Each structure stands twice: as structure tokens, then as C-alpha cells.
Amino acid sequence: MTAPARQLDENRGDIMQNPYRPYPVRIDEIITETEDKNLKTFKFVFIDPEDEKRFAYLPGQFAELSVAGKGEIPIGIASSPTEKGFVKFTVNKVGLVSSHLHAMKAGDVMGIRGPLGHPYPWEALKGKNVVIIGGGFAFTTLRSSIIYMLEHRDQFGQINVIYGARTPGMLLYVDELKAWEARDDIGMHITVDGAKDPDWKYNVGFVPTITEQKAPPADENTYAIICGPPIMIKFTQPVLDKLGYGHDRIIMSLENRMKCGIGMCGRCNIGKDFVCKDGPVFTLAQLNGMPKEY
Template structure:
């Protein structure tokens, strides 16, 4: 979204009211929210919104649904502190404020005809679901789509039923990893998200890679990609989270060197970040 558009749209500065239609527990710490807005959000995969609890404050939350023509917004919220704790106490029929969408997301057209490897660690699957949903719905337009998800234990995995449906599509492979089974039933694999990468047999020239997860994951996934495939840095996208306050390039909270994560990110090409080691630290 251009800064001219951001200036023109009051919905970016003033929260609009959104009604919670459904809330579901995904894990002990994460809840899924489906909200209805007054008009379609008009977002790109990978963008985020600022969610307001009137009188309390705002926090940045990724949009987890793919682009849609209706007025629906889907989010997954981890109970991390005061604000997210209050949001966790809300139920269907309650309202929240929403500003956005913000940031630079993914241009789906750039993925057409490409093989795509998506690596999502922990909550990283939440923003990347907004990219995967439209890709898998239209999978004939893409090459081979491989998703590797990672969670600490089976109790922390997200969207498993949806992942099982994706796995049934032609040319879609879903590999679910957990660090440890923690003595829980588990039919996926055990290990880190880096474990399956070497055996995927990627064609580096045809492949686009997308990463989102904890910062430590980036370092090791990038090393593993480099060891086996040499995917060009322009073809590796990294979805970064930084502390954000305004969302519109004014407060500086999200700054990494001269880059404002809320506007130039959260989705970056690795080629844009290579000179900023602190971005991936």
C-alpha cells in the first residue's frame, strides 16, 4: 500500500468497529477470532491490522485469512499480556476496533508458476495462512507447494484439520514437525523445521521460499537452504515482527536501521535484510 493511500484512508488512523462473530480455542494460549467489519478489509496476504480495545490500547495482529470480498477478518491471538488477555475474555457479539490493513505483504502474482517452500515456526503459521489459503485454493497456478510447520509440542500445533485438507491437494506437501511429543499422541514427525529441508530436492531456480517464525529459526533455515540449494536472496521472503505502535511510519517503534517495518515490512526479501544483521537477530 502506498503512503498516498495510507494518508487518504481514514480507516488507517481511526479504528472502525468490528463485531466478533465467533471465537474458538486453538491451544491453551491461542484463540481464533472471526470478525465482521463494516466493509471488506481489502488486504494483501502478509499484512496486519492494529486491534483496539477502547480505553486500553492497541496491538498489532496479523491477518490470518486470505484476501476476501466479504467483510470478514480472521485473526489468531496469543494471550501475552494485558491487552491480549482482555481480548481473550471477549465473546461472540462483543466489538473491537480495527485499523488497517498495514504494511507490505506478498504479491501473489509473483508466485504464479513457481515452486514454493513455506517454513512456519510456531505462530508464524498465522500470517502465512493468509498466503497459503489462496495459493492452495488455486493450486493449479503454482508449481509444487511445500509447507513445513514447527511447534514445540503437539499441544501447540495450529490448524491441523485444515493442514490435513491441504495435504490432499495435488502438488501440495505438508510436513508437520514438533520438537518433542511431550508424551502426547502425534502422527507427524519429530525434529526441527530444518530437518526435512535437505531431502526436499528443491530446484533452486524454480523455487520461492517464505519464512516466518522465531528469529532463531531464520538463521538455521537460511544456513540449511544455503548448504543444499543456493536459492537467490531475492527469492527468499522473510515475514518479520517488530514492536509496533502507530502502524503508519510515524512513531519509529518498528525501525530497523532506516527501514520502517510497519511500512516496508513486515514482509521483506532476504536481499533487503542481508546488510541488517540485527533484523534477523
């Protein structure tokens, strides 16, 4: 075994860049997204405008939302890099930090640390058909992706979106969903498990069923991006197998408990890979060879 030299590298200027220091931001707007009020979207503006440039990201990446006195939570970035002047995150109320965040108000100061992790593989997706399959509140980085693709519409083939929630009131970004429905350059397939509203004019049924009916046929040029609760992923995967999607054409985004977000604190690993630094985006082909520790 050869160990690295005792002497440190010559070029140590970067050591002063502290990867744990969040960029200060101000909450610009808070939107309650769902009827159970458990999901709110936070729109943040960087206090130093230069930080917005430093926070250059792509859809699929995440950041640590940092509240002084409470802590940090890793959350997928819901805004698209094509939206300028702000960043958006949709947060489910679960624990200490997210509950505190839900009680904060516009104007409050907090921090954002990132962008962290790898985005969806946008280089590989260029010129390809993309089918987005999302369920519940895991639609945040998918929103980012849809806006990004529509802004660069000529770079992609067919775009299809299958998005389901328990009820119409539990869908995120409803106004945007409706606007995308009206377009002819994106195939929208919104569904709910059940609707009491007699005027509900979209699909009713679980995501796997709607996927089977609406997903485009598999070929080398078609990629599926899936984000959702484990139960949805469990039942959607056989459907994609049946449709003939190769496991290297199925892209997933994982989550695990995190602290540092930069591959150092040691808790989010799946085998030798860290969800934070080596993920959170993995292909199903990659995941097939890894422990199921997520």
C-alpha cells in the first residue's frame, strides 16, 4: 500500500473555500401547494447577487437548505436554471428543520448550500425522447427538468410526462400542469388515485397503470426518468420492463439521510457510492449492482 505524501499539495488556495458555508438568501415568497398544507414551495433570492452565479446548477441537483439554529435539510431544486433571479424548493413537512421552515415567512433570512450531486444526464439526453414518470411530492426536480426541456425544446425528441397524486388537491404546480396540458409539444398524462370532483377531466388510476397505457414504446433513443415513493417505483418498474425499457435507459433519483452533502460525513452511502456526491441520480442498471440500502 502506498500512502499519499505527508506534504500537502502546493496549490492550496482552494482550502479557504468552505464547502459547508451556505449562501445567505431571503425568502421571497411561500406558496402552499397541496390541500393537506404539508407541501410548501419556497422561492429564495440570493442576498449577494454574485452568489446566484456561483450557484450554477442543472435539473436533478439538490441543495442543503440551512436554517441557523435548526440545521440543514437536503432538498431537490425545483426551479430550472433557465428561470433567473431566484431558486425554488418544494418542502414536505417532516422533521425539525422542515417544520421550522414551514413556520417561516417571506423576508426571513436563511441559507442555501450547493448545488450538490449530479444532475440528470443532460448530455446523454440530447436528441432523445424523454418520458418523465413522477408520483406524489417527488415531482420537484421533474418540474425543473420539464421547464428546462421546454426552454430548449429543439434539443429533445418527444417529451411525455406521467404524473400522479392521491387526489387532485395533492398535485404540485397545478397552474403549470394545466399550461403544459394546453401545449402540443409535450404529452401530459396527469392522473389521480381517485377524484371526488365530477369536473376532473384528466386520468384516474395509479401511475403504473397509466404508464402502461401512455408511455411511448421503448427504443434506444428513449429514456425514462422516474421519481416517486418506493411503492410507485416498485410497481412501475415491471411495467417498464414489459414495455422493453433497458435498465440503462431508466434514470432514477435517490434520497438517503444526509448531513454534509459532499461525500464526507459517511451516512448516505450505498456500497462504495454516496447518494450525495456520486448520485443522487443513478440508472437502474447501476442500482442493480448495488446494495438496496436506500
